[in-house]
Amino acid sequence: MEGLGDKVTVLLEELASKPVFPGGLSTYMLFLLVAFVLTLTFFVVASRKVSLVPKGIGNVAEMGIEFVRDSMLVDVIGPEGKQYLPFVGTIFFFVLFNNLLGLIPGFKPGTGTMGTTVTWAIMVFIVYNAIGIKRHGAWGYLKSFWPKGVAAPLAAFVALLEIISHFIRPLTLSIRLFANMFAGHVILGIFGIFTVMLWNASLAGKAIALLPLAMQIIMYAFEVFVAFIQAYVFAILTTVYINGAVHAGDH
Amino acid sequence: MIGSLSVLGAGLAFGLGAIGPALGIGMIGGKTIESMARQPEMAGRLQTTMFIALALAEAIALLGFVLAFVLMGVK
Secondary structure, three states, rough: OHHHHHHHHHHHHHOOEEEOOOOOOOOHHHHHHHHHHHHHHHHHHOOOOOOOOOOOOHHHHHHHHHHHHHHHHHHOOOOHHHHHHHHHHHHHHHHHHHHHHHHOOOOOOOOOHHHHHHHHHHHHHHHHHHHHHHHHHHHHHOOOOOOOOHHHHHHHHHHHHHHHHHHHHHHHHHHHHHHHHHHHHHHHHHHHHHHHHHHHHOOHHHHHHHHHHHHHHHHHHHHHHHHHHHHHHHHHHHHHHHHHOOOOOEE | OHHHHHHHHHHHHHHHHHHHHHHHHHHHHHHHHHHHOOOOHHHHHHHHHHHHHHHHHHHHHHHHHHHHHHHHHHO
C-alpha cells in the first residue's frame, strides 16, 4: 500500500477551499451561492400556485414547513414558538440544501467548511440571546443565569458554568455540522482510493476491490441520511436554545 | 520523527476520544427504544429528545476528529 498517504494528502487538498475567480470567490462560497439559488427557486416554484390542496412540489414544501413548525417549534417551545418559523425554517432548509448539494459527485457542500458553520452558529447565538433580552429585558435575562433558592457561593459557581456553557454552544454547533459533512466526504474519498488502488494492484485485487466499492455505496446512502439528520439537529438545537431564552428563569 | 509521532497521536486522539461517545450513543439509543416500548404514545417527544442527546454526545467525538486533523498538521 505505498503511496496511500500521498493520495490522502491529495484528497484533503482537494477538499480545501480554493479561489475560483480572482477577486475572492472561493470554492465553498460558490457552492453556498448555488445552494442559495436552489433553495430560493424551490420555494418560489412551490409557492407560485397556492391552492387549498397542494400537489407536486408545493406539497413537498408544505410538508417540510409543517414538519419544522409542528414537530420542532410547537413541540419544544409551545404554541408561541410559531413566530420563530421564518428563522428556524430558513436555517433548516438552507442547511439541508447545502448538505444535499455536496452529495452530487463533483460538488461540495457549502457547510463543509468552518467559515460557513461558524458564521451561522454565531448568528444563532446572537438571535437567541436577542430574543431572551427582548422578552425579559437585559437585567431580567442576565438574572435568569443566577439560580434561585441556593446559597450564594454555589449559585455563583452555577451561574459561571451556565455562562461558559452558553459560549461553548456556538463552538459545538459549528464543529458538529462542519465535521459531519467534512468527515463524510473524506470517508467516501478514502473508500474510492482503496477501490482504485486494489483494482490496479493485481488480478486477485480486482475481486477484493469490490468490497470497498460496496462499502462506498453503503456510506453514500448513509451520507444522504446524515445530510437530513444534521440539518434537523442544527435546526432543533437552534429551537432548544431559543426555548431556553424564551423560558429563561422558569426552570 | 515528530511528524510520524504526530500522526500516531492523531490516530490515538480520535480512537480513544470516540470510545466514550460511542458508549453514550448506544445507551441513548437503547434507553429510548426501551422507553418507546413502554410508552408508545410518547414516541414523538422521546425521538426529539433522543436526537438532541445524540447530537450532544456526537459533538465530543467530533472534537476528537478535529483535534486529530490539527495534530496531523504538526511537523
